[in-house]
Amino acid sequence: MNKKSPYKKIIASVLLLGIGVFIGKSFFGPKSVETVPIPSTMRYRNVGHTNDTTRVASSEEFNGKIIEVKNGSSIQNAVKESKPGDLIRVYPGTYTENVYIDKDNISLQGVVINGEWPTLDGKKEINDAFLYSGNGILIENFKIINYKGNGIMGQAGNNFIIRNNWIIDTGVYGIFPQYGKNGLVEHNVLSKIADAAIYVGMCDNVDVRHNEVFDNVAGIEIENSRHCLVENNYAHNNTGGLLAFVTPGLPIKTTFDVILRNNFVVNNNHENFGAPGSTVAGIPPGTGILIMAADDVIVENNIITGNNNTGITIVDLATGDPKANDPNSEGNPDRVVILDNIMFNNGNAPTGEIKAIMLAQMDSKGPDIFAYGGGTGSTIRDKNRYRTFGLDHYGTAQITDTKDVLTMMTPSPVPPRSVSKEELGELTYYGVCAGCHAFGTRLIGPPTDIIQAIHNGNPQGIVDYITAPKNLREGYPEMPPQDYLSDEAKMAVAEYILALKP
Template identity: 70%
Template structure:
């Protein structure tokens, strides 16, 4: 126990240092040599598939210039350096192997400011995109959004009040998200959606609805992050009705997850709006999730919640291809203290049946099988009656879940264009028959029956016709061929 307390203090100190580095070191000057850029994207040799030497041209963007002008003239392998200043634009990247580096001089950052008029700061569909050292504020939709781009690095960014999602790679493979600070996001600060082989490392997330969210994604490592003052700290779950039906092989390890008691300010009706304040870790319907060596403290509802669709608020979907139960969850050694002081909602009622006003460290409710816990007597638990003893004691030998070599770029044929556009762009906000951010796809089908051109027109010039949904951003940057292909795909889509 004494060793665990010492580890806790070390981790707290590390978290304070992270915060000071990003938010308080106003004298930092970052001017790396161009010859050394991007040779290593992570400490150690665990990200070999993302390591690459800088080999192209440097484009310099100064205050008063447009970053998009540099993007238009850039070629694969080029670096775009952005100097301190305020840039009021959306940066679209549909080329491969373009790197963006913000230059921080004496505490002054390059700032992308959406002024609550623009939807996205960075929107990339290219492969091999690297974005680092930007301050992103006041966007309506997303700070950084990826649309089916593989082999990405998103690092050292400061994203505040950037709308629905802070960092949102969708339908991407082989990516690194590290050393970012995010706050004030009304859904998920870091949202890994329908992705594979992603490492989420050393980030600081606070003051959001969800801190870090692994949704319908596989082979993800969430490690050494600091998650505090969110509604929910770290989530791994399945949203039914999406094209990718599973979440599995997720390691949540060595994180500091404390006092995630923020009121829930998510969009009414969305899945995250149902997250109860005071949730440290939430696992819903995901399989093969390992929770190890985290410091989980001061979360007023519960430290860890493991649940199925019915008890997790996703019962509205009839998706037959999404298994509603969490299976084979493994809880190893974690330091848990001072959780459950003020349970809310159904958990509060459940604890009252046990003549208790205190919530558990670990709650399992609903279906699922094959789950295990190491040294269960260390924790206050409820619902773990059929949990066995795990066959493993640690995952520390697993250094990364990135690929050993780069993922192949997606080659999209004309026949696949509609499906891939839907996967990479639309499905992040539109599930088939359950509410996410946007109107469900089956409702779109009813509105635009036999009218794909109507969907194309709306994609180009959306109008906010429903008070209960946020305004959809225009997607007019897509080619006419892609817009018609995705419209026809949406109208033909079945479960």
């Protein structure tokens, strides 16, 4: 009697299985789209840790606001709304705009979903995708295409991070930090750039790591910059792969302390499509690494193959770059150090001057390493491995490797100049107010001592007044509002004025 039908059992087990699968899917299945909404800010080696640890520390806790940008809205509007410390997350979609960031500590993070990237498309009408001038800017996970000037350009701005971006044909440069100190450019993929794909210009302490650059005129260029590490990059089919330059005529004159290490510099034979007159327009196709006038460059453990002109070219400015002279630029590459590199199959089809020089040597191939022009103190670890030209004066390298140098970035972020409240008040008073106000005498507005008497003990009174002056003191012109000053500066100057002594 109580015998259950076997069908019921089967139905029950199927049901149970179904429920299990459902539960399993809901708990363990692929989640819809959420990624961790935290900016992956700059990380620093913990001071005190030894070199063999990979332990790092984030520069700061994230406690900003998260602003989301979805397809159809504007990234720039989010930047406008953002405050230092905020994170802007951009979802897949096409954004045709120029984004400029004139604030500090803003993170812009693309959210890639199912292979769909947030894409900035300049449609060959817009100049630059990202322009920033602030410190502590992070830009990651964007696809950037079809701009006329730059993919990402920084003008000043320390402590920058530019990574995981996919940049195609953005005009003159792909990623171009300029005048920045302490930055990281990593895991970007860049192609079809008419000058340098990654161009570190007039910067200090920058790491360029794990990037792929191809089909550009120049792959990675370190120019008038110091303390740079170019490591683990894959530079292929550019006109020139890796460059370390001094360009004359710039306000910052030197390039030194550059390590080019563990890179693949392969088949950089692309025809040169640089703009006439640009420095890179003179690079012969088939150039693996080019060192021009830069000092203290170390070339170590790279795989440099298949570059049809030369593997490594080392020249002075006079040879390499026919430009107007700069009386303050020193044009010789000094103390270049070539450590062990894998080099073969370079120089199969030399061009231009190198072809002529090699033919004069009864050689139809270009060398692995070619040095020409001035420069002193350069060394090489094992000259016999390579086919070389012009290295007769190179001594033997005094070092075997650079393994102690893990990064060129600074051990902690470059601090902003900290200005005390009193100092800010003083700068504002003398830098702005002093045009119209002076102690004990009338310039245009009332004397400072009169202002003191009116607002004695009440700095907020001054703040309110300068924000929206409503005067009407006979015989005095109306004061223009000083509402452009930050609240901090207004209070600082109000207190400074009240404390001022004759």
